[in-house]
Amino acid sequence: MTGTASIGRRLTLLLAGVAALLSVLSWWMVTGLARQAAERTQDNVLAASVTTIAETLRSEQGEVRLELPYSAFSMLGAISEDRVFYRVATGDTFLTGYDDLPVPTEQISSGGRVIFDTGVYSGEEVRMATVSRLVLAGTQPVSVKVTVAQTRGGVASISAELSQLAAFLSVAFFLVAVSLSAFAARTSLKPLNEIAAAVSRRGPSDLRPLRRAAPTELAPLMTSLNRLMDRLGQSIRSAEDFIAEAAHRIRTPLATVRAQAEIALRSAKDEDQKQRLRQMIRAVDESSRSAGQLLDHATVVYRSDDLVRTPITLSDLVRQTVAGLEPTAAMKDIRLQVEMMEGKVQVDPVLMDNALRNVLDNAIKYSPPETDVTIAVSAGDSEIRIAVSDQGAGLGDGPVDMLTQRFQRGTNTQGVVGSGLGLTIAKDVLVAHGGRLELETLEGNKGTCATLVLPSS
Amino acid sequence: MRHTCLAVLLSCLATFVSALEIEDYRLFPGTGDRVLRVISTGDLEVFEPYLLAFQARQPSLSIDYTVVSSAQLYQAIRGGAVFDLALSSAMDLQFQLANDGFAQSHRSETTTSLPDWARWRDLIFAFTAEPAVVVLSTQRFEGLDLPTTRQELVTLLREYPDRFDGAVGTYDVRDSGLGYLFATQEARSTDAYWRLSEVMGRLNPQLYCCSGQMIDDVAEGRLAFAYNVLGSYAADRLARDSGGRVQILGMQDFTNVILRTAIVPTTARETAAAGALIDMLADLGQREAPGDWPLPPLGQTGTDNLVEFGPIRLGPALMVYLDPLNRRAFLTEWENAMEQR
Numbered sequence: 001m002t003g004t005a006s007i008g009r010r011l012t013l014l015l016a017g018v019a020a021l022l023s024v025l026s027w028w029m030v031t032g033l034a035r036q037a038a039e040r041t042q043d044n045v046l047a048a049s050v051t052t053i054a055e056t057l058r059s060e061q062g063e064v065r066l067e068l069p070y071s072a073f074s075m076l077g078a079i080s081e082d083r084v085f086y087r088v089a090t091g092d093t094f095l096t097g098y099d100d101l102p103v104p105t106e107q108i109s110s111g112g113r114v115i116f117d118t119g120v121y122s123g124e125e126v127r128m129a130t131v132s133r134l135v136l137a138g139t140q141p142v143s144v145k146v147t148v149a150q151t152r153g154g155v156a157s158i159s160a161e162l163s164q165l166a167a168f169l170s171v172a173f174f175l176v177a178v179s180l181s182a183f184a185a186r187t188s189l190k191p192l193n194e195i196a197a198a199v200s201r202r203g204p205s206d207l208r209p210l211r212r213a214a215p216t217e218l219a220p221l222m223t224s225l226n227r228l229m230d231r232l233g234q235s236i237r238s239a240e241d242f243i244a245e246a247a248h249r250i251r252t253p254l255a256t257v258r259a260q261a262e263i264a265l266r267s268a269k270d271e272d273q274k275q276r277l278r279q280m281i282r283a284v285d286e287s288s289r290s291a292g293q294l295l296d297h298a299t300v301v302y303r304s305d306d307l308v309r310t311p312i313t314l315s316d317l318v319r320q321t322v323a324g325l326e327p328t329a330a331m332k333d334i335r336l337q338v339e340m341m342e343g344k345v346q347v348d349p350v351l352m353d354n355a356l357r358n359v360l361d362n363a364i365k366y367s368p369p370e371t372d373v374t375i376a377v378s379a380g381d382s383e384i385r386i387a388v389s390d391q392g393a394g395l396g397d398g399p400v401d402m403l404t405q406r407f408q409r410g411t412n413t414q415g416v417v418g419s420g421l422g423l424t425i426a427k428d429v430l431v432a433h434g435g436r437l438e439l440e441t442l443e444g445n446k447g448t449c450a451t452l453v454l455p456s457s
Numbered sequence: 458m459r460h461t462c463l464a465v466l467l468s469c470l471a472t473f474v475s476a477l478e479i480e481d482y483r484l485f486p487g488t489g490d491r492v493l494r495v496i497s498t499g500d501l502e503v504f505e506p507y508l509l510a511f512q513a514r515q516p517s518l519s520i521d522y523t524v525v526s527s528a529q530l531y532q533a534i535r536g537g538a539v540f541d542l543a544l545s546s547a548m549d550l551q552f553q554l555a556n557d558g559f560a561q562s563h564r565s566e567t568t569t570s571l572p573d574w575a576r577w578r579d580l581i582f583a584f585t586a587e588p589a590v591v592v593l594s595t596q597r598f599e600g601l602d603l604p605t606t607r608q609e610l611v612t613l614l615r616e617y618p619d620r621f622d623g624a625v626g627t628y629d630v631r632d633s634g635l636g637y638l639f640a641t642q643e644a645r646s647t648d649a650y651w652r653l654s655e656v657m658g659r660l661n662p663q664l665y666c667c668s669g670q671m672i673d674d675v676a677e678g679r680l681a682f683a684y685n686v687l688g689s690y691a692a693d694r695l696a697r698d699s700g701g702r703v704q705i706l707g708m709q710d711f712t713n714v715i716l717r718t719a720i721v722p723t724t725a726r727e728t729a730a731a732g733a734l735i736d737m738l739a740d741l742g743q744r745e746a747p748g749d750w751p752l753p754p755l756g757q758t759g760t761d762n763l764v765e766f767g768p769i770r771l772g773p774a775l776m777v778y779l780d781p782l783n784r785r786a787f788l789t790e791w792e793n794a795m796e797q798r
Contacts, residue, residue: 065782066782067782067783068777068780068782069777070645070774070777071774072777073772073773073774073775073776073777074772074773074774076772076773076774077770077772077773077774078772081577081578082578083555083556083557083558083578083773084556084773084776085556095782096780096782097780122557122558123558153578
């Protein structure tokens with residue numbers, strides 16, 4: 001994991017940010033529109049009011065008369081609780097109303113068009129509607145200007161109310177959008193997680209290509225991953241091939257060297273020379289053994305990719321392996337005791353032989369002369385156990401897990417030749433079969449017990 | 458002077474310009490230094506129980522109670538007289554004071570619990586709803602069917618002109634703010650008003666400035682009936698005496714219901730106490746049962762069938778008849794109807 005934030009979180013944050021922006025924007029727009037609508041409503045009512053008043057204008061005995069209609073003001077009272085002011089004047093002569101109302105001074109055409117203006121009166125902002133009408137006073141037509149003004153408290157409270165409502169809706173929208181964003185981010189990252197899970201579920205040596213339907217965006221990743229695994233597999237295989245080939249090529253000349261050394265030993269007379277030749281033969285034996293184990297290991301790696309499971313009888317398998325190691329044990333006067341149980345297992349016989357042989361070989365190698373090595377086969381509910389116990393020095397003080405790693409040897413193995421591959425081979429075989437290798441020092445440091453555990457098929 | 462309406466009113470009330478014409482006055486002394494100055498159109502005897510109840514809650518407060526006519530009250534507040542509370546039955550004048558910025562806002566739990574029609578902008582609050590009624594003398598109506606509509610009243614007056622000549626009383630709308638409000642609202646609502654005014658005009662009507670005098674005259678038999686009397690006063694006085702000589706009649710074709718309102722003038726100093734008194738009055742205005750209080754609550758107007766007409770609406774339309782041109786036109790018409798000699 002690197003320090004970059006998770007894609008899911010980034011995606012969620014990004015979407016939430018967009019949602020927040022849209023929420024604020026929509027709130028702002030609704031607020032503006034609400035205010036506009038409220039203002040327009042007020043303008044319409046003011047226009048109706050001022051027109052109603054203007055319609056009552058008439059001339060009586062050369063004087064302009066008017067009668068404020070009740071409805072002109074009651075309609076203003078109907079839309080809001082706002083203060084109302086008015087003014088009626090002909091030219092410069094004030095007729096009635098509030099003389100100091102700041103009426104727009106511009107000349108208004110007498111087309112009956114209503115002019116709107118905003119001003120301040122009596123300490124409050126007012127909206128004013130003004131209309132002019134020509135009235136025949138005597139012989140002269142005079143222009144009468146009627147103005148009705150109303151404070152804007154109603155407009156403010158309506159738009160505040162709607163703005164608050166819009167704010168609530170925006171917050172709700174934002175919350176819904178955020179949860180949807182989180183959901184969307186999770187859903188779109190699901191295939192990625194699934195692929196990751198599929199890869200991590202795999203065994204350590206499973207390098208088969210991934211076969212699953214991936215979204216278009218992930219296809220290149222899948223392809224690259226598969227190609228990488230393919231290359232990795234090839235390189236592992238070629239390394240194993242190389243080791244096997246090398247081991248094989250070493251073993252054959254070693255055999256020749258050993259044969260020649262034995263001939264030389266037989267014909268040698270000098271005791272000193274014989275001694276040196278024996279040492280040489282032992283070294284060659286050891287090298288040959290190591291080469292053999294390397295070959296075994298390569299075999300295990302190769303075969304465990306593609307297990308050939310054959311039903312075999314347990315006793316046959318054990319007896320065969322024990323028989324193969326009998327001479328080695330005999331050289332150290334070690335007795336191999338077998339406690340057998342009848343049963344069949346579905347295993348790769350070559351690999352199982354390899355595993356058992358390596359464990360048994362280890363037991364013989366680390367046992368002092370004239371002791372017993374016991375091979376006990378038992379079956380539990382779900383597993384079959386082949387326990388190999390010796391009477392040696394135990395496993396030493398190091399961590400037990402380390403012993404099954406390649407080329408790792410115990411802390412108390414000085415003086416005994418070994419490659420450190422035997423337990424690795426056994427473990428790999430068992431793991432390939434779905435089993436495991438258990439190692440423990442017997443109670444009182446009286447030897448080691450290595451158990452090959454197989455699931456019963 | 459800010460306002461030209463005032464100029465006209467001043468001309469109407471030219472005689473009172475120099476000083477406030479006080480009808481009644483009393484100081485209810487409290488234990489402390491603070492004084493709540495109330496200017497009102499309500500008679501002292503009507504408001505005394507309210508003021509005493511309020512003082513029982515705030516004993517330290519002295520209450521200075523001044524009774525004036527509604528026009529005087531309007532003029533005083535417009536002129537910047539210092540009062541903490543103005544109570545008036547002339548809702549049009551009260552409304553104009555609020556509209557023109559002479560009232561300050563008061564907001565409390567009680568005022569917000571008032572129905573929408575009983576308040577306007579937190580500036581003006583109604584605490585009683587009182588109907589306009591006919592108060593008649595049972596003695597003078599002996600042997601006659603009591604009229605229930607204006608049309609029946611018109612018919613009756615036409616049938617017995619001798620019986621009613623000089624015995625019909627009503628407000629002089631030129632003097633009385635409340636009378637003017639009743640007359641204009643009635644003229645707006647029913648065409649029978651002008652017919653009735655014409656008929657009454659032919660019978661040498663007696664014109665009064667105030668309800669009290671009118672009711673007294675009915676009780677003493679000088680008047681056969683008084684038209685457009687404020688129901689609460691009539692009911693109050695009826696309850697006290699008369700011994701059946703006076704009867705209250707609600708017109709069933711249409712009845713005006715006015716709201717008695719309170720405002721806190723911008724000149725007020727004891728705004729908290731004024732607000733508390735408004736709250737008390739508004740609480741009483743919302744009571745369920747009439748109780749012992751002289752004034753009816755908002756929801757109940759005393760005489761059953763009058764409620765359905767609903768009170769006159771608090772709103773800018775009230776200012777229409779206060780417009781000097783409209784007022785002049787209305788008064789001309791009224792004079793033509795009422796004074797036919």
